[in-house]
Amino acid sequence: MVHAVPVPSEVEQPVEEVVRQLRALATPEGAAALARARALLADRTDVVAALSRLRAEFGADLGGPAWGVARQREKARAAFGPDADRMLFTGDTLEQAGRPELADRRAARLLAGGATTAVDLGCAAGTESLALARAGADVVAVDRDPVARELTAHNAAALGLAVQVRDADVVELVAAARDGRVAGCTAAVLDPARRAGGRRVLDPAGWSPPWSTVVALLDAVPCCVVKVAPGLDHDRVPEGVEAEWVSVGGSIVEALLWGRGVSTTWRRATVVRAGAVHELCADADPGRAPVAAPRGWLHEPDPAVIRSGLVATVADQLGATLVDGQIAYLTSDAPADSPWVTSYRITDVLPFSVKRLRGLLRERGIGRVVVKRRGSAVEPEALVKQLRGKGEGRAVVVVTRVADVPTVLLCEP
Template sequence: MKARAKFGEFAERMLFTRAGLEQATRLNVATLHAVRMRQAGMTTVSDLGCGIGGDSLAFAGAGLRVSAVDADEVTAAIAAYNLAPFGDDAAVRTGRAEEFMSASRGEIRPARTDSADSSADAAHLRGTDTGAVWLDPARRTTGHSETRRLSASDWSPSLDWCVEVAHRHPTGIKLGPGLDRELIPDDVEAQWVSADGSVVELVLWSGALARDGIRRSALLVADGQTHELTAATDAEDLPVRELGAFVHEPDGAVIRARLIGDAGRMLEAGMLDAQIAYLTGDAAVTSPFVQSFRVRETMPVHAKTINAVLRANDIGRLEIKKRGMDIDPATFRRKLTLKGSQQATLILTRTTAGRVAILADRV
């Protein structure tokens, strides 16, 4: 089920490990990586840290000639099986990313191998103006089932090494969306990607793969559509205002990219609280970059008071959202009586008036 969710019908002929599937890029997101490379004029890509081959599958499918490398022998073998339909256009080798790069000489090269086709691989991997590098450093402990996250200093290859490669070649570096922003170089495009409402990755793009004048991007992928908010820098903050007729919740990618201000200006909205990522306004507008809610009424955050309002509004199905409050929605739900025929959303948060419960309807 999880494999089909990530790879669709391609999952039927693929092999996976538990860890490999969990860490693999969704095919629809990987396809966007491939499209960017093709639009930038790339014809080849070296996928260093290829895992089970999720990104390489999209690269090859887009017509790029792929050289895929992974340090783990089992994982590399699985990637080779998954990429087998592309024949010589998708070669997979076992090795460390550092062994395949020689940044000082400005070329991409394979590690030593006794394979008869090593010379062909070297020609394939050699850097050119139309060759891109895709780096997915290992950010978890090794293993094929349970793994744990590592600190940036323990990644393989290190982030510093990846950034050095990015300064020499058109490069995409796939990272976790929660990366400390202090670690992001000033001269790359940082793109946070949200898929079906979940922020799944941060990609740092360099060279010909980075777009002129763009340093921050929030890319949303859902229901077969994409929407993107871009800027040259973090957006300016919006003023805090009183609760209006609507509450807007920015997508996680917009929050991570610090583009809440730009999203809010589209909606003629302000902030509910300077430290909380909820917007509010009176304009009856929305956008793909937020979830919007029409306010019904507000009340104190007391279960007894909220229950009375729920009964009065005949609410039997309730979505609970919260920000800026130390409340567990699942625990709080057990305090509520839900016996009506209608549905609504309960937003627990802070406003200029203090802690408040907002009964609202999705727009």
């Protein structure tokens, strides 16, 4: 197996070599090289100059890897905060890493029923293992990749957390699960790799471990949670399993399937906005919201609400209707003070025509627009340019379909 080595060239090297480099970085001299690399990055030193200084000072073996890890830490800081500067990552493992605050939330829920032992099935750089250990569990971290095991062991030790790291095949461990336990633990987190060769693997049968292992874990271990692709088809969610979609700042960041012992509802949309967490649940499919013509306000549901199939629940709460049976835009007579939607006052409803729209915007003195689209092939960026004018005013242009007719809803920003 090969790994993207933490050096700027992104050349792949054998795992043994990467493990050796990571071990060297974990020594006091490695720490000094990492500190120097961080300072050079902070000074915006040019890559070639930085590498030659690092190599001159710490040798070729430490210089390149220190620069590579310092760059990964710089990227990781946004999610991992100050912990990033004590942790080691490779490019691949950082790309696969979840958000620590969501892993903490997940660990707390998983262990709330009293489980004290937990296994992280495919630990990569250890995000889930660290969260489970922080939540107080005795943690076993499993990965078949030696680099992942090295990273998790280092990261746990660096953060003062106890995690037992093991080499095992998750497919085999799950197949051997008995009495609600896997790898000797009563709680489990599974986060299959959903990318291969730099590409997203759309068919869950191609994930690693594959979908069959996801289902087997959900069947065998009641206290478990599986991270899945946010695009997962609802038809795949097994009976009795809660599916949750999580958005942060208006973007979907993860989807989860909860084992039957920890499931408490049918679907859950979790919306994290401005640091606050809002949860919307439905114990059964709410079906489709009613459809009616646009009224005074347009409500754009959060993507977690849309993906979790809870638009009708929100419509019911807001007394709103869909503008089109196939499109997730809601409308009502009043703005909504709700975390589930963003509301815009509709000023005009017109059939889609760039010419008419330009005329209307000119008339209103609107020179800058934000374009949103749903159910239309329009390219928002191109339309923004086409609609740019001299006016000082601003507007939101929503390109969609109303009763299946291409329509523009002109809204106040």
